[in-house]
Amino acid sequence: MSDADVARLSDAKRKVFQGEAKALPLLARLSTTDTKQEQTIKLEVKNNTTGIELKQAIHAFLLTGAADKGKLETSVNMWTPEGLPPSQQRLFFMGREVGNEEHMQGAQVSSGCVVQVFIAQGARAGGVGAAAAGGGGGGRGGDR
Numbered sequence: 301m302s303d304a305d306v307a308r309l310s311d312a313k314r315k316v317f318q319g320e321a322k323a324l325p326l327l328a329r330l331s332t333t334d335t336k337q338e339q340t341i342k343l344e345v346k347n348n349t350t351g352i353e354l355k356q357a358i359h360a361f362l363l364t365g366a367a368d369k370g371k372l373e374t375s376v377n378m379w380t381p382e383g384l385p386p387s388q389q390r391l392f393f394m395g396r397e398v399g400n401e402e403h404m405q406g407a408q409v410s411s412g413c414v415v416q417v418f419i420a421q422g423a424r425a426g427g428v429g430a431a432a433a434g435g436g437g438g439g440r441g442g443d444r
Contacts, residue, residue: 355386
């Protein structure tokens, strides 16, 4: 495959945001690859947020302890005080990986949806009661 072919595929895969940016409340379900530890957090981003920006928002949310201020689906923030660096996160929506440069609108993420965040092996959860936090698979909310 030539460099031009690779560039064309990359351009075709990358979704370009169009229109006015709107608020996009969503759930991010964090799971270790063996799914032994899961946690769901509520975030509000814009529909023009890219995959890397969402990863950075998740990291900042967990790092600052914002999850301890009532926006957590489970009662314990498993990922403070270390946070969860973007390089250790892989985003999936509706069974497809969301790329770093792809916008939420382009990935068809809509209000109330669940974005599955798989955490690289070696990342560790901390906090009391981490094993008690639960969750399920990613996908659209109950209205779709």
